[in-house]
Amino acid sequence: MAEASYPEDLKYHAEHDWARIEGDQATFGITWYAQDALGEVVFFDPPEVGTHVSKDQAYAEVESVKAVSDVFAPLSGEIVEVNGALADSPENINADPYGDGWMVKVRLSDSSEVDALMDVAAYRELL
Amino acid sequence: MPVQYEGIRAEHVQVRTGAGMFDVSHMGQIETSGPEAEGFLQRLLSNDLSRLAEGGAQYSVLCREDGGVLDDLFTYRLPGGRFLTVTNAANHDKDLAWFSEQAEGFDVEVQDAHDDWAMLAVQGPSARAALDSIASGGLPTRMRTAELELAGVSTLVCGTGYTGEDGCELLLPPDGAVAVWDALAEREVRPAGLGARDTLRLEVCFHLYGNDLSEDRNPIEAGLGWCCKLDTGFIGAEALAAVEPDQQLVPFAFIGPGIPRQDNPVAAPHGSGVVTSGTLSPCLEIGIGMAYVPVADAEPGTPIEVDVRGKARPAEVREKPLYRKDDSG
Numbered sequence: 001m002a003e004a005s006y007p008e009d010l011k012y013h014a015e016h017d018w019a020r021i022e023g024d025q026a027t028f029g030i031t032w033y034a035q036d037a038l039g040e041v042v043f044f045d046p047p048e049v050g051t052h053v054s055k056d057q058a059y060a061e062v063e064s065v066k067a068v069s070d071v072f073a074p075l076s077g078e079i080v081e082v083n084g085a086l087a088d089s090p091e092n093i094n095a096d097p098y099g100d101g102w103m104v105k106v107r108l109s110d111s112s113e114v115d116a117l118m119d120v121a122a123y124r125e126l127l
Numbered sequence: 128m129p130v131q132y133e134g135i136r137a138e139h140v141q142v143r144t145g146a147g148m149f150d151v152s153h154m155g156q157i158e159t160s161g162p163e164a165e166g167f168l169q170r171l172l173s174n175d176l177s178r179l180a181e182g183g184a185q186y187s188v189l190c191r192e193d194g195g196v197l198d199d200l201f202t203y204r205l206p207g208g209r210f211l212t213v214t215n216a217a218n219h220d221k222d223l224a225w226f227s228e229q230a231e232g233f234d235v236e237v238q239d240a241h242d243d244w245a246m247l248a249v250q251g252p253s254a255r256a257a258l259d260s261i262a263s264g265g266l267p268t269r270m271r272t273a274e275l276e277l278a279g280v281s282t283l284v285c286g287t288g289y290t291g292e293d294g295c296e297l298l299l300p301p302d303g304a305v306a307v308w309d310a311l312a313e314r315e316v317r318p319a320g321l322g323a324r325d326t327l328r329l330e331v332c333f334h335l336y337g338n339d340l341s342e343d344r345n346p347i348e349a350g351l352g353w354c355c356k357l358d359t360g361f362i363g364a365e366a367l368a369a370v371e372p373d374q375q376l377v378p379f380a381f382i383g384p385g386i387p388r389q390d391n392p393v394a395a396p397h398g399s400g401v402v403t404s405g406t407l408s409p410c411l412e413i414g415i416g417m418a419y420v421p422v423a424d425a426e427p428g429t430p431i432e433v434d435v436r437g438k439a440r441p442a443e444v445r446e447k448p449l450y451r452k453d454d455s456g
Contacts, residue, residue, distance in 0.1 A: 040134050042407045043386050063386050065135040065322055
């Protein structure tokens with residue numbers, strides 16, 4: 001499992017989710033802290049493409065051998081892509097939470113919501 | 128005992144392919160001795176104690192008068208007319224109270240032996256070889272015991288386990304446990320935790336008290352009728368003789384994605400049921416579990432649906448065990 005890391009270029013949500021914002025789209029995933037707390041992820045239950053997700057609401061589930069946990073949307077929008085590779089390799093969420101472990105791509109419906117997210121320094125304060 | 132050391136899946140695979148050791152010292156022990164020890168235990172335990180020879184091990188359940196299960200236990204008959212019964216940690220105090228209460232009128236001594244023993248389970252296809260290399264004599268065969276020295280520590284070695292793999296369980300003095308653990312660690316036996324213990328036992332459909340067994344369930348519906356010898360007259364036998372269960376505990380496997388969990392509702396062709404244990408099988412790589420379903424739906428192959436947090440997951444009743452050695456490929 002990778003060393004603890006929190007990339008500078010991401011925005012963070014208090015439920016230990018991250019968003020990588022690129023124009024009107026964002027990629028979501030869970031932070032190193034979240035995957036470490038979960039332990040070995042063995043199942044990722046993705047939402048369907050086209051689903052609308054709302055900021056602060058659960059949009060997917062991750063399960064480790066012992067526990068299940070909701071994944072919360074840091075921002076609102078419509079899901080345009082899910083990481084299909086996680087169906088066969090959910091362990092990518094542990095191994096590379098900001099890379100191969102990404103979960104969904106979302107077309108944002110309200111870009112002003114970004115202002116409510118934390119930068120890396122604020123998120124680190126929370127941990 | 129930690130839930131995991133290096134990771135549940137790695138530990139699980141280690142036990143299936145090599146050897147792992149579990150520190151199960153949380154499990155309790157009750158020692159029963161005295162002239163009427165056998166008759167007393169015959170009254171308490173569901174199996175036929177008269178068929179347990181010295182040096183042997185026997186599985187049974189402990190029932191209330193109404194047949195509800197207080198615990199499931201292994202009992203070892205030791206030399207000198209002594210019996211050692213291994214209890215589940217969470218039930219130890221309750222079991223001990225039950226033993227003491229029922230001992231009235233019997234010429235027996237019931238003793239809490241929890242503090243006298245540490246307990247290690249050494250399991251896996253290469254477990255015996257590792258144990259052999261530190262043992263003063265021959266290891267016991269399955270369901271037998273032997274008093275041996277392991278790495279110089281006087282140990283009761285039992286040919287029992289909870290993983291579906293070959294191996295032994297060790298009862299040893301607490302101050303000797305570390306020496307034995309270290310000696311095994313030097314012989315490629317790797318630590319395994321509570322998490323792997325649960326996934327291993329579930330793949331081979333061994334019951335876990337508190338999940339698959341409880342005071343509200345009787346051993347007949349739990350599929351443990353084989354260890355209930357009703358003609359021995361144990362406490363609960365009369366109630367169990369009259370039992371016609373509506374439900375039966377069955378193993379099942381998911382057809383598609385998802386992981387069943389305890390208390391998930393089950394929809395079966397003839398009615399509803401409930402999951403008592405569920406996990407992702409590390410060897411089969413599918414969701415597996417055990418559930419109480421209507422007796423009419425207990426046949427292997429019966430399609431059922433498990434409601435996992437609002438999602439209906441298709442599943443199928445399977446035969447025991449869910450995992451067999453040959454399946455691993």
